[in-house]
Amino acid sequence: xxxxxxxxxxxxxxxxxxxxxxxxxxxxxxxxxxxxxxxxxxxxxxxxxxxxxxxxxxxxxxxxxxxxxxxxxxxxxxxxxxxxxxxxxxxxxxxxxxxxxxxxxxxxxxxxxxxxxxxxxxxxxxxxxxxxxxxxxxxxxxxxxxxxxxxxxxxxxxxxxxxxxxxxxxxxxxxxxxxxxxxxxxxxxxxxxxxxxxxxxxxxxxxxxxxxxxxxxxxxxxxxxxxxxxxxxxxxxxxxxxxxxxxxxxxxxxxxxxxxxxxxxxxxxxxxxxxxxxxxxxxxxxxxxxxxxxxxxxxxxxxxxxxxxxxxxxxxxxxxxxxxxxxxxxxxxxxxxxxxxxxxxxxxxxxxxxxxxx
Numbered sequence: 030x031x032x033x034x035x036x037x038x039x040x041x042x043x044x045x046x047x048x049x050x051x052x053x054x055x056x057x058x059x060x061x062x063x064x065x066x067x068x069x070x071x072x073x074x075x076x077x078x079x080x081x082x083x084x085x086x087x088x089x090x091x092x093x094x095x096x097x098x099x100x101x102x103x104x105x106x107x108x109x110x111x112x113x114x115x116x117x118x119x120x121x122x123x124x125x126x127x128x129x130x131x132x133x134x135x136x137x138x139x140x141x142x143x144x145x146x147x148x149x150x151x152x153x154x155x156x157x158x159x160x161x162x163x164x165x166x167x168x169x170x171x172x173x174x175x176x177x178x179x180x181x182x183x184x185x186x187x188x189x190x191x192x193x194x195x196x197x198x199x200x201x202x203x204x205x206x207x208x209x210x211x212x213x214x215x216x217x218x219x220x221x222x223x224x225x226x227x228x229x230x231x232x233x234x235x236x237x238x239x240x241x242x243x244x245x246x247x248x249x250x251x252x253x254x255x256x257x258x259x260x261x262x263x264x265x266x267x268x269x270x271x272x273x274x275x276x277x278x279x280x281x282x283x284x285x286x287x288x289x290x291x292x293x294x295x296x297x298x299x300x301x302x303x304x305x306x307x308x309x310x311x312x313x314x315x316x317x318x319x320x321x322x323x324x325x326x327x328x329x330x331x332x333x334x335x336x337x338x339x340x341x342x343x344x345x346x347x348x349x350x351x352x353x354x355x356x357x358x359x360x361x362x363x364x365x366x367x368x369x370x371x372x373x374x375x376x377x378x379x380x381x382x383x384x385x386x387x
Contacts, residue, residue: 089149090128098129098166100205109209121220123179124152124159127209133165138172138381146174162212164196170383171196183219189380191215197384283354290347293340306334 090097093113096106109127117123126149134141142163152159157177164171173188183191195215199208301307310331318329336342 090126093126094209095126095128098131098164100129100164100166101209102206105206109213112213117217121217122156122158123220125162125213125216126151126160127162127164129164129166131165132167133170138163138165138170139379142172142174142379146176152176152178160216164200168383169200169385170381171200172379172381174379179220183216185380187219189382191219192380192382197382200384280354283350286350287347287354290344290350293343293347297339297344300339304335304338306331306338310335 092106092110094101094106094109096103101109113125113127117125128145142161145163146159146161149161150159151161158179159176160179160183161174162171163174171192173192175183175185175188191212195211196208199205199211314331315329317323318331
């Protein structure tokens with residue numbers, strides 16, 4: 030066996046470093062090229078997207094009580110937003126979103142609110158226990174969208190009675206905050222039976238929703254910035270391009286790593302048969318490298334040489350890329366949950382009514 034400082038060992042180390050550098054460059058070069066291509070394609074696609082009409086569903090609200098119509102004070106809206114986000118999912122197993130608008134959209138209000146509620150996906154997947162209350166300042170109209178799962182405990186007749194008994198009288202007197210308080214209190218009373226039935230079937234649901242609700246919280250400054258950005262980017266093109274570009278680049282990077290790892294795995298039998306590092310392994314060399322003093326100072330050189338020659342790190346990297354690719358694809362289906370709500374569905378059930386000023 031050549032001594033540690035011999036030219037043979039030095040040449041082997043240099044060759045090993047060259048192979049490592051080449052593998053790194055190939056992996057990252059392919060990933061960056063794929064990512065750059067994805068960026069260009071996404072930019073072109075976003076530029077060619079047709080502009081949406083003004084009556085399409087708005088971006089997901091930044092708060093669970095989103096007072097776009099300016100009906101209540103900022104302090105009241107903030108307090109109710111925290112209450113709706115944390116208390117109702119935990120104790121009543123229901124997700125309730127309240128949105129006020131300055132004016133109603135053109136066309137049928139029910140079409141607009143149904144599209145918005147389904148786009149925001151309030152409520153848990155499968156349970157469909159979401160509810161969205163829309164209040165339009167002009168022309169003084171209220172629309173309550175009820176998820177599939179709440180149509181039983183809160184049918185249209187009871188929903189209409191709840192709105193007319195709580196919201197409309199106070200709204201007619203200009204007492205908007207009191208009206209919202211009465212509505213939430215009345216809703217809680219009607220949903221307690223539903224919450225009790227849900228507790229008997231799945232006692233952990235509320236805790237899970239509460240944990241995810243806490244995880245979704247962001248600093249108020251960040252949410253304010255997001256709201257301003259959403260107002261400026263009303264068509265959603267910038268968000269689409271940024272999100273799509275980042276996701277496509279990561280998926281392309283993972284795919285490139287998987288291909289390289291797969292090629293290394295295919296070549297593994299040939300490298301085992303023809304490699305020199307594995308055949309040069311000896312018991313004496315391993316004993317020397319695994320001596321306590323030597324092992325603490327640096328990893329066993331023979332094992333490092335074998336791993337490099339067989340490209341084991343590339344194979345391991347390919348496996349990690351497969352896992353990352355799966356997670357990325359799953360995120361495409363669940364990405365909307367990051368912003369607000371879960372995956373509840375709405376059938377269009379609900380009530381539409383209005384209030385008058387005496």
